[in-house]
Amino acid sequence: xxxxxxxxxxxxxxxxxxxxxxxxxxxxxxxxxxxxxxxxxxxxxxxxxxxxxxxxxxxxxxxxxxxxxxxxxxxxxxxxxxxxxxxxxxxxxxxxxxxxxxxxxxxxxxxxxxxxxxxxxxxxxxxxxxxxxxxxxxxxxxxxxx
Numbered sequence: 001x002x003x004x005x006x007x008x009x010x011x012x013x014x015x016x017x018x019x020x021x022x023x024x025x026x027x028x029x030x031x032x033x034x035x036x037x038x039x040x041x042x043x044x045x046x047x048x049x050x051x052x053x054x055x056x057x058x059x060x061x062x063x064x065x066x067x068x069x070x071x072x073x074x075x076x077x078x079x080x081x082x083x084x085x086x087x088x089x090x091x092x093x094x095x096x097x098x099x100x101x102x103x104x105x106x107x108x109x110x111x112x113x114x115x116x117x118x119x120x121x122x123x124x125x126x127x128x129x130x131x132x133x134x135x136x137x138x139x140x141x142x143x144x145x146x
Contacts, residue, residue, distance in 0.1 A: 060085065067132040075102055077129055081117050088118050088125065102133060106141040 030037045056078075059066045066078040074089040092100040105113065110122045118125055123145070130138055 065128060067128050069132075070100060073100075075100075075129065077125055079117070086115065086117055088114060090129070099137075101137045101139060102129065103139045104141055104144065107143050 026038070026041060056066050056069070060078065060080055064080050068075045068077045068090075070076075070092065071089075073092055073094065075092050077088040077090065079086050079088075090102060090105075092102055095101050104110075104122070104126050107122065111119055114122075126138070126140075
């Protein structure tokens with residue numbers, strides 16, 4: 001078995017164990033606190049997701065862009081162009097469990113891989129993304145100008 005496949009299998013087992021553990025904790029909490037806990041928990045989870053979605057929508061409406069979110073190993077930067085939401089996916093590196101770092105592409109790589117609307121705007125877009133990242137988690141290429 002290859003190393004990548006072995007890591008994915010380990011991730012699946014960890015995820016499965018996590019779900020089982022979470023289900024056990026929820027069950028115990030409902031026994032201790034009461035049946036209302038089973039209703040309150042999904043409502044609280046839905047509220048958190050709704051707040052995150054509202055922040056994205058308000059940012060797109062007010063600023064014209066959303067500095068981004070992590071999705072499947074990528075950072076998705078979003079902007080409004082001609083009334084449509086356009087996305088720019090940037091690769092993230094998982095440097096340790098649960099910790100991701102952004103490596104800004106060089107100017108040549110940027111111009112070859114990004115959509116036309118983002119082609120000459122690397123510094124502007126990366127500065128916007130930096131709103132949502134710790135500075136130490138962003139790695140700039142040698143051609144980056146401060």
